[in-house]
Structure formats: structure tokens, C-alpha cells
Amino acid sequence: xxxxxxxxxxxxxxxxxxxxxxxxxxxxxxxxxxxxxxxxxxxxxxxxxxxxxxxxxxxxxxxxxxxxxxxxxxxxxxxxxxxxxxxxxxxxxxxxxxxxxxxxxxxxxxxxxxxxxxxxxxxxxxxxxxxxxxxxxxxxxxxxxxxxxxxxxxxxxxxxxxxxxxxxxxxxxxxxxxxxxxxxxxxxxxxxxxxxxxxxxxxxxxxxxxxxxxxxxxxxxxxxxxxxxxxxxxxxxxxxxxxxxxxxxxxxxxxxxxxxxxxxxxxxxxxxxxxxxxxxxxxxxxxxxxxxxxxxxxxxxxxxxxxxxxxxxxxxxxxxxxxxxxxxxxxxx
Amino acid sequence: xxxxxxxxxxxxxxxxxxxxxxxxxxxxxxxxxxxxxxxxxxxxxxxxxxxxxxxxxxxxxxxxxxxxxxxxxxxxxxxxxxxxxxxxxxxxxxxxxxxxxxxxxxxxxxxxxxxxxxxxxxxxxxxxxxxxxxxxxxxxxxxxxxxxxxxxxxxxxxxxxxxxxxxxxxxxxxxxxxxxxxxxxxxxxxxxxxxxxxxxxxxxxxxxxxxxxxxxxxxxxxxxxxxxxxxxxxxxxxxxxxxxxxxxxxxxxxxxxxxxxxxxxxxxxxxxxxxxxxxxxxxxxxxxxxxxxxxxxxxxxxxxxxxxxxxxxxxxxxxxxxxxxxxxxxxxx
DNA sequence: AGTGGTTATGAAAACGTTTTCACGTTGATT
DNA sequence: AATCAACGTGAAAACGTTTTCATAACCACT
Numbered sequence: 041x042x043x044x045x046x047x048x049x050x051x052x053x054x055x056x057x058x059x060x061x062x063x064x065x066x067x068x069x070x071x072x073x074x075x076x077x078x079x080x081x082x083x084x085x086x087x088x089x090x091x092x093x094x095x096x097x098x099x100x101x102x103x104x105x106x107x108x109x110x111x112x113x114x115x116x117x118x119x120x121x122x123x124x125x126x127x128x129x130x131x132x133x134x135x136x137x138x139x140x141x142x143x144x145x146x147x148x149x150x151x152x153x154x155x156x157x158x159x160x161x162x163x164x165x166x167x168x169x170x171x172x173x174x175x176x177x178x179x180x181x182x183x184x185x186x187x188x189x190x191x192x193x194x195x196x197x198x199x200x201x202x203x204x205x206x207x208x209x210x211x212x213x214x215x216x217x218x219x220x221x222x223x224x225x226x227x228x229x230x231x232x233x234x235x236x237x238x239x240x241x242x243x244x245x246x247x248x249x250x251x252x253x254x255x256x257x258x259x260x261x262x263x264x265x266x267x268x269x270x271x272x273x274x275x276x277x278x279x280x281x282x283x284x285x286x287x288x289x290x291x292x293x294x295x296x297x298x299x300x301x302x303x304x305x306x307x308x309x310x311x312x313x314x315x316x317x318x319x320x321x322x323x324x325x326x327x328x329x330x331x332x333x334x335x336x337x338x339x340x341x342x343x344x345x346x347x348x349x350x351x352x353x354x355x356x357x358x359x360x361x362x363x364x365x366x367x368x369x370x371x372x373x
Numbered sequence: 374x375x376x377x378x379x380x381x382x383x384x385x386x387x388x389x390x391x392x393x394x395x396x397x398x399x400x401x402x403x404x405x406x407x408x409x410x411x412x413x414x415x416x417x418x419x420x421x422x423x424x425x426x427x428x429x430x431x432x433x434x435x436x437x438x439x440x441x442x443x444x445x446x447x448x449x450x451x452x453x454x455x456x457x458x459x460x461x462x463x464x465x466x467x468x469x470x471x472x473x474x475x476x477x478x479x480x481x482x483x484x485x486x487x488x489x490x491x492x493x494x495x496x497x498x499x500x501x502x503x504x505x506x507x508x509x510x511x512x513x514x515x516x517x518x519x520x521x522x523x524x525x526x527x528x529x530x531x532x533x534x535x536x537x538x539x540x541x542x543x544x545x546x547x548x549x550x551x552x553x554x555x556x557x558x559x560x561x562x563x564x565x566x567x568x569x570x571x572x573x574x575x576x577x578x579x580x581x582x583x584x585x586x587x588x589x590x591x592x593x594x595x596x597x598x599x600x601x602x603x604x605x606x607x608x609x610x611x612x613x614x615x616x617x618x619x620x621x622x623x624x625x626x627x628x629x630x631x632x633x634x635x636x637x638x639x640x641x642x643x644x645x646x647x648x649x650x651x652x653x654x655x656x657x658x659x660x661x662x663x664x665x666x667x668x669x670x671x672x673x674x675x676x677x678x679x680x681x682x683x684x685x686x687x688x689x690x691x692x693x694x695x696x697x698x699x700x701x702x703x704x705x706x
Numbered sequence: 707a708g709t710g711g712t713t714a715t716g717a718a719a720a721c722g723t724t725t726t727c728a729c730g731t732t733g734a735t736t
Numbered sequence: 737a738a739t740c741a742a743c744g745t746g747a748a749a750a751c752g753t754t755t756t757c758a759t760a761a762c763c764a765c766t
């Protein structure tokens with residue numbers, strides 16, 4: 041009852057050919073006489089032979105597996121990207137090793153190392169910050185890596201994103217144009233470049249163009265959770281904010297419910313624009329207006345880009361920007 | 374500039390020992406003299422040697438990788454399970470190959486086969502139905518498989534779930550006790566055992582015990598999507614339902630918003646209990662009452678069970694039932 | 707009939723580990 | 737001093753493929 045495996049050698053013997061020939065037919069190499077091919081195929085069928093991908097990986101130095109580092113699959117934003125990644129991966133016959141990093145730098149480095157040990161052919165990285173140590177590991181990796189929905193301020197790494205600066209600027213302008221003088225900026229940690237150097241920059245630009253003064257009291261730094269958003273309400277009120285641009289949908293839902301539960305009307309008393317356009321925006325009431333980004337596509341395009349890199353195909357744009365938009369729903373007037 | 378890899382052989386040479394010894398220190402085998410160990414460790418450090426997991430897998434027939442088949446990562450219910458699975462997997466030094474199946478039988482079989490080809494040490498399967506063909510593949514697999522949040526009516530496969538029959542019965546009873554004579558049953562396809570043989574059974578039992586007649590017109594078979602739920606409102610009204618038990622949270626959110634948008638008040642005109650207790654239940658307004666199940670734990674426990682199976686450890690219960698509950702929020706009175 | 711170029715095949719060497727055996731050493735026990 | 741067990745180590749055989757290289761067979765052409 042031991043796992044008795046049929047090997048390529050068994051097939052070769054039964055079909056009365058060499059291993060090399062079996063390997064050829066299995067891999068669709070055209071240099072095989074049709075008659076031989078058929079003979080081998082028959083034996084494969086009869087013996088129910090299944091090539092061992094590990095042995096194949098060792099011999100060919102290709103595993104047809106790519107690593108995916110994700111902060112948290114449970115977050116709708118990231119799972120949408122992951123879905124795009126997996127679909128394209130499957131299309132190109134790759135499998136995905138998925139690991140949650142919790143945006144924890146140490147864990148990211150460790151995960152990266154085990155992925156390299158497993159000889160993945162490429163890596164898609166999601167996360168909001170690239171620590172120094174992590175960057176060092178990236179550099180030393182001989183494996184292609186692309187960032188998905190994750191900015192690299194230095195622009196060295198292949199990545200796919202939207203233009204966060206412009207998107208946020210447009211959203212904030214929209215809020216200001218409707219008369220909001222005090223627009224809150226709510227995001228995750230400002231240590232993360234995507235917040236500090238992109239979103240916040242867009243926010244400041246919009247203020248400047250509207251002739252408004254930047255006020256630190258309107259900047260709220262918190263973590264990306266529903267709960268955190270909900271708890272922000274008193275602080276928002278204290279700061280006199282009448283609108284907010286929020287960096288994450290779950291967080292935004294929390295903010296909105298916090299505000300509503302305090303008796304204010306959204307959007308009449310308080311307007312909100314969120315950033316990720318996940319399906320959550322349509323499930324809450326009022327539905328949330330949002331910056332629009334093609335989540336699935338960001339994942340899909342990163343994976344596609346990665347396939348090119350893994351294949352050493354020429355790549356025109358190493359850092360691709362996908363189009364964004366602004367979707368008006370019911371949390372703005 | 375070619376990927377010049379340091380092998381165990383290089384280390385052996387530099388440290389002036391045999392490969393076997395290097396292997397021993399890398400694997401923590403105690404049978405190595407401390408002095409030798411240090412010497413080897415130093416060389417490893419100096420050369421930055423990283424063991425090749427693929428070669429290791431071939432030689433040892435263990436890949437420390439498990440396959441996870443999931444209908445759709447994008448669904449909050451499943452991603453919560455996946456998170457539990459990954460955390461425990463990581464704890465036991467396993468990695469996860471994650472693939473979406475879309476509950477498509479053909480795809481499930483194909484994915485299963487590539488997982489086997491990749492020599493995964495075990496598999497966690499999520500999905501609502503096990504087709505005949507899939508079951509055949511399961512049987513023939515020499516690899517341990519456990520079902521997570523997925524019933525096997527035949528009880529042959531290891532699985533971890535809650536008692537869906539009892540949970541639904543309790544929820545429906547709760548609805549009936551509050552005077553609802555016409556409780557709708559809303560779920561995914563009744564072809565799926567979990568709906569046909571478990572949830573519906575609980576529903577019928579509750580009706581019977583309350584002396585109510587089972588009415589097919591109150592049974593709504595749809596797909597698990599927000600949209601589908603939203604569109605159900607007219608039919609619900611036509612059937613005269615005043616309450617509903619719903620099999621999925623996104624679906625339930627759709628139902629609730631459909632009902633609300635039609636001008637009815639939830640819970641005064643229409644009560645809803647949903648089934649999965651995902652965080653979505655707290656994000657919508659009103660918050661949804663729900664059957665409570667330990668999602669993360671279902672994933673975690675399945676993975677833990679799988680580790681035991683992979684390790685040929687004795688297992689007391691092959692089909693484990695985790696506790697459920699009923700959480701009253703604002704979609705019921 | 708001789709030449710040259712495909713085309714089809716096999717032998718055997720990688721690929722980078724783990725693992726099995728056998729063999730010396732060592733130290734304790736009689 | 738002889739015996740034994742435990743310990744520490746190395747040689748070499750797996751593991752199941754791909755890939756390189758050589759060669760045989762075939763097929764036109766001159």
C-alpha cells in the first residue's frame with residue numbers, strides 16, 4: 041500500500057524506448073516519430089503516469105510557481121488583486137504560493153527567503169512599505185519581482201499602480217469645489233510612502249490650488265481597519281471637518297458609520313470619498329463615492345508583466361500606471 | 374552575471390567535511406560534534422549558502438507545501454478561512470499553494486492534479502459540492518486531504534465544519550418565535566449538499582416543530598452574490614415573506630439593501646438572519662444578525678488536522694464540528 | 707554511388723539534496 | 737586488557753526529471 045509511483049523510467053521500459061524519448065513526448069517536443077509518440081502515449085495512459093513536478097523543477101531549474109506576498113488576504117482590496125494575479129498565473133500555467141505578511145518587515149524578509157529557497161520563478165509583492173532590509177533582499181534576488189498596488193519611490197522596481205497623487209488631488213478638489221473648506225485626510229501610517237509621498241501630496245496640491253491652507257490637524261493617521269475608522273468620529277468633529285478623503289474602503293466604512301451613528305447625515309453634514317472602489321462601496325448605505333481603480337487588472341497586469349520578466353521578454357514599461365477615475369455615489373453630493 | 378548558486382557541495386569542500394555532514398547541520402541532526410557544527414555554520418554564513426528546497430523535496434519526498442483549493446479568495450467567507458489556514462501552515466513551516474476553483478468541477482479536478490504533480494504534502498479543499506469525478510480523484514490520491522467548511526454527506530473525508538442543520542434550525546426557530554409565519558429560505562444552488570441536505574433540512578425541522586407547513590414558494594435558490602440578493606426583493610414580497618434566513622453574508626447584504634431600498638424597514642417589516650458572521654455583518658446598516666461560526670478557526674483547525682494526517686499521527690475525530698451560535702444584531706427584533 | 711543535411715533516438719551526465727551503510731573513534735564497562 | 741555501545745563521519749546511492757551529445761537512419765541531391 042506504499043505510494044508506488046510510476047516513473048518516466050517505467051514508461052520507457054514498457055514502451056521500449058529511452059527516457060529521453062518519453063520526456064520528449066511528455067513535453068511536446070516535435071522531434072518524435074508519430075508512431076513512437078503514439079506508442080509512448082499509450083503506455084502513459086495505461087500506467088497512468090504523471091510527471092513529477094519536483095524532479096522536473098530540479099532538472100530544468102523552472103518550477104512554474106510564483107510567490108505572492110500579500111499583507112492580508114482577508115482585506116477586500118488585496119484579495120481583489122490576488123484574484124487577478126491568480127487568474128493570469130493560471131492562464132500562463134503558473135501556480136501561486138500565497139503568504140500573508142501582515143506588512144511586518146521581518147516576516148516579509150523571511151517569507152521572501154523561503155520563496156527563494158523554493159525556487160519560485162518570480163514574485164509579486166504587495167505591501168505599502170519596502171523596508172531597507174527588504175530592499176536589500178530584493179536586490180540580491182536573481183528572481184524577477186514586481187510590485188502590485190505598491191509604490192516604489194525610487195522607481196527601481198517594476199510595478200503596477202495608478203497615479204495616486206493625481207487621483208487624490210482630483211478627489212479632494214471635488215470635495216472642495218462643493219464648498220468644503222475643511223477636508224480631512226484619513227489614511228494609514230504616514231511612514232508608508234504611498235501615504236506620505238503620494239496621497240498626502242495629492243491632498244496638499246488640491247488645497248494649494250484652491251488657495252486653502254494645509255492644516256495638520258486635519259490629517260488623521262490610523263490603521264486600516266473598520267474599527268479605527270469608527271472611532272475617529274469625535275476627533276473629526278473636534279477638528280471641524282465637513283468632509284474626508286479616506287485611503288481604504290473598510291476604514292472609510294468605519295468612518296462613515298461612526299459619523300452616521302453620531303447623528304450626522306452623510307452626505308449632507310459630512311461627505312466622504314474613499315480610495316479603492318471595492319465592492320464594499322456598494323454594500324454600505326449610503327453607498328460610498330470613491331476613487332476608481334481597476335483592482336483586478338492591477339493584479340492581472342502585474343502577473344502578466346512578471347511572465348514577461350521571467351521569460352526575459354523585452355518590456356516597454358517597467359512601471360505601469362493604470363487609469364483611475366472618480367465614481368460619485370451617495371456619500372457625496 | 375549568471376545565477377551562480379552555492380551548493381551543499383561547495384560548503385562541504387570549504388569546510389573540509391562531507392556533504393552528509395553539512396546536510397546534518399542544516400537539518401539540525403544532533404549527531405555532529407559541536408566543533409564541526411561551528412565550522413560548517415561559519416562556512417555557510419560566509420558563502421551565504423541557502424538550501425535548495427526543490428532538491429530537498431526530491432530527495433526527501435517532502436515539499437513542506439500544501440495545496441489549498443478555494444472557490445474564490447475574493448469572497449470574505451472563504452478568505453477568512455484561508456487566513457486561518459495560512460497562519461497555522463506557517464506555524465508548522467508549510468507554505469500554501471492557493472488556487473481559485475470557481476466551484477467549477479472541471480477546474481477543481483485539474484487543479485487537484487497539478488497539485489499532486491507538484492507533490493504537495495497535503496490538501497485543504499473548500500467548495501460546496503464534491504462531484505463524482507472529483508471524489509474519484511480524491512480516492513486515488515495518496516495525499517491527505519481535508520475539507521474546510523465543506524460537507525461530505527458520505528462522511529468519508531476528514532472535514533471541519535459546524536452543525537449546519539442545528540444552526541439553521543435554531544435561527545429559523547428564532548425568527549418564527551417572534552411571530553414570523555412566512556420565513557424565506559435563501560441560499561445558493563440546492564444541488565449543493567450543504568444547502569439541500571443540511572441548511573434546508575434545518576429549515577424544515579424548525580417549521581415542523583413550530584407546526585408550520587413547508588412551502589416551496591418560500592425557498593429561493595440563487596447564486597452567492599450581492600447583486601442576486603438585491604434582485605430578490607420583488608419575489609420575496611410576492612411570496613409574502615416577512616423574514617429570511619440567508620446562506621451567505623454578501624447575499625444577505627444584497628437582500629437587506631434590496632428590501633430597504635424598496636421602502637421597507639428592516640427589522641420592523643422584514644427580519645433577516647445571515648449565516649457566516651463575517652465582518653460584513655457589522656459594516657452594513659442595520660447590522661445583520663447572524664449564525665455565528667468561527668471562520669478563522671475552521672481554517673486553522675483544518676490545517677492543524679492536516680498536519681496530523683501528513684505526519685501519520687493518530688487523529689481522534691476525523692470530522693470535527695466546531696461550535697456555532699446566534700448573534701443578535703439589528704436586522705432582527 | 708557518394709555527399710550532406712535532416713530527423714529520430716539513446717546513453718549518460720547533470721540538477722542539489724537526503725539517506726543508507728559502513729567504518730573508525732571514543733569512552734565506559736567488565 | 738578486552739569488549740561493547742554510542743558517537744561522528746564519509747562514500748555513494750538514491751530521488752525523477754531534463755538536457756547534451758553522439759550516432760543511426762533516412763532522404764534527397766548531385
